[in-house]
Amino acid sequence: MLRMPSEREKLMKKVKPAITIFFLFVGSLLSAQDGVVTGQVSFVTSNNIYVRFENTASIKVGDSLRLDGKTGSPCLLVSSMSSTSCVCVPLFDCGAEKGAKVTFIPPTGQRKVVAEEKIVPSSLRDTVELAEEDPVYLQEIRARISASTYSLVSNDRADRHRLMSRLSIDADHINDSKVSADVYLNFRQIFDEPTSNLQNTSLLRVYNFSVGYDASPTLNLLLGRNINPKISSLGAIDGLQAEKQFGNSYVGLLVGSRPDIFNFGYNPDLLEYGAYYGFNTNSKNINAQTTLGLIEQRGNGDIDRRYAYVQHTSTLSKNLNFFTSAELDLYSKVDYTTKNELRLTSLYSSLRYRFSKAVNLMVSYDTRKRIIYYETYRTDLDQLLDDDLARQGIRGRMNFRPFKNILTGFSYSKRFQSDQQNKSDNIYGYLTLSHTPFMDGRTSFSYNRNESNYLLSNIASVRHSRSFFYDRLYTDLYYRLVQYNYSNITDNLLQHYMGADVSYNINRTLLFSITGEFSMYNDSKNYRVYTRLVQRFHSKHKR
Known part of the structure; x- marks a missing residue:
């Protein structure tokens, strides 16, 4: 007599496949997590990111790594490795920083982990381990x-x-x-x-x-005589300069002396020191750099000059370039009386715009007063203060290329001051043939007219x-x-x-x-x- 299955047996028959799938799924997850390896970013360069692990036996070249706290797809691709380190290429906008936690999760069906160390050529191991400490500098x-x-x-x-x-x-x-x-x-x-x-x-x-010495990729030290491009108006500095980068910002310090005013030699009596702060702006439409600083200069131990300065340069949409620099004196000493008065000693601004490949325009304005060093020129102070007038100037220049082989342009500049002295008007124009007819070569014609006092x-x-x-x-x-x-x-x-x-x-x-x-x-x-x-x-x- 054929026995009919009970209700319980019917239920187990239906549930058993689901239970089997469930345990297989959990098992696969546990299996995947079994080979998880964690590490830490040890160094970051412009092209590569270096990650240190306890052991890289379960990682292969071509595997991908995840940053802890980052959701979504892995963002580091292993390009080379040693027994304890990986050199990775960043994927997408990875944003990895030194010290960040990194995780390697083996894919399903990952090979069995072998505890023994991989055999890696010594040259590669040395290169990777060295890169963890220092970037690869090239001469x-x-x-x-x-x-x-x-x-x-x-x-x-x-x-x-x-x-x-x-x-x-x-x-x-x-x-x-x-x-x-x-x-x-x-x-x-x-x-x-x-x-x-x-x-x-x-x-x-x-x-x-x-x-110069790169103590780290973000810290630079400089010893000797040098003109700092971020404070170019200061001129040559004899001494020590240091600059530290903080992402898009930077901070600089300097201590030293000015060259001798008569023979441009070393003169420790002309002590100067200061600090500056700046930041860079880099985006699709603008690249800019701005620097702000404070400088104090001394003569034989006494304050000679104290001033603040600003320097800015930027490029907008690749066609508009702007530059400006200014100096503001903060100190004066007349008849043994010191004051912290503001005195604008220098301002220069220029704007250059490229309308097209054939036309560009540049305009500039500057105003400058004579710089007074209250100790160095102590005996000439009366004369210098009487002549404390701003010498100003404006300039405009435009270049044209009306035809492929013809370039022309003109400029106008004017110098002036309130007492009508040192004035000047200058007009300049030119015409250039890049391929001279019947002669080959290049021919230029120019004319300049200048009128002064x-x-x-x-x-x-x-x-x-x-x-x-x-x-x-x-x-x-x-x-x-x-x-x-x-x-x-x-x-x-x-x-x-x-x-x-x-x-x-x-x-x-x-x-x-x-x-x-x-x-x-x-x-x-x-x-x-x-x-x-x-x-x-x-x-x-x-x-």
């Missing part, structure tokens, strides 16, 4: 050395002869280290006749001579240049006619200048040039010769 050295001579031979005055040389070195991360160097100096030797009244015939000027000048010139031998040889011919009309002289002074320049690229880094010029006015005849030899160097290590 790049740019250098330029030049020597030139200048000679003037005249029929009615003493001959003049000069020898000049310049050296500039920009060495970043020497030998792939954290150390950099910056050098810029020039030397001039004068060979005038013994009757010359010159006090110094040998002049050495050192503008930059410093060593004591002089009216008109200058017209024409210049033709052309290259040969695949641009290795460059020639330049010019003629310039100059007319001077002085207010205290009845006759106009007319001068003629004719010259030629030949430059030859001996190789890609070595250039030699020679320029000859003849000028005359009335019975005076002058011959000038200028020679120049330039050697450039460039060394760059690649990854």
Whole structure:
């Protein structure tokens, strides 16, 4: 007799598949979590993110990692690894920072974890472990050395002869280290006749001579003489400078001295120190940098000058460029009486707009008062304060390219001050043919007119240049006619200048040039010769 299944058996038959699926699902989750590995971001560069683990035996190149606290898909892709570290490429907008927690969750069906250490080439292991401590710095050295001579031979005055040389070195991360160097100096030797009244015939000027050290990717130290681009109006600084980055912001400190005002040498009596703060703005439509600072300068221990400054530069939508800088003095000392008065000593602003590839416009305005150092110029204070007028100026320039081979433009500038002294009006225009008909080469015509309190000048010139031998040889011919009309002289002074320049690229880094010029006015005849030899160097290590 066939037995019919009971109700309980029928229910178990229906539930059993669901129970089986449930336990398989839970088991898969437990299995997936069984290989979870946690680590921490140890270093961040512009291209890679380094993560340290206790052991990377369960991770393979190509696996993805998650940031703790980040929802959604994994955002780090493993590109290389050692036994305890992974070098990762950020995916999407990862935003990983040093110290952030990282999790690796093996996918379903992950291979069985082997506790033994992976066999990794020692070179890769060393590279990854080194990168956890320091970024990979790459050496790049740019250098330029030049020597030139200048000679003037005249029929009615003493001959003049000069020898000049310049050296500039920009060495970043020497030998792939954290150390950099910056050098810029020039030397001039004068060979005038013994009757010359010159006090110094040998002049050495050192503008930059410093060593930098990247203590970390966000902390830079600088020792020596250097011109800080964020406070360029301060000029050269002899001493120690430090700058720390905080994301888009930065803070800088400096302590040192000013170069000597007479020979530009080192003078520890001209102590100066200060601090600055700035921030960068980088977005799709604007790139900007703003710096605010406070500087105090001393002379023989006493306050010479104390002032605040601001410097801003920005680019809007790639067509509009704006720059401004200002200095505001905060201290004065007259007749032994000190005051904390505000005095605007400098303001400069410029705006450049590119309407199209064919038209661009630039306008600028500046106002400047004479800077007063109350200790250095203590005996001349009365005269300096009487002449405390703002010398102002405006300028506008527009360039056009009406046709492919024609470029033209004009500019107007005006200088003025309240007492009507030192005023000047200047008008300039030019026309350039980039391909001269029937002659080849480039031809330019220009005219300049300047009118001041004591002089009216008109200058017209024409210049033709052309290259040969695949641009290795460059020639330049010019003629310039100059007319001077002085207010205290009845006759106009007319001068003629004719010259030629030949430059030859001996190789890609070595250039030699020679320029000859003849000028005359009335019975005076002058011959000038200028020679120049330039050697450039460039060394760059690649990854």
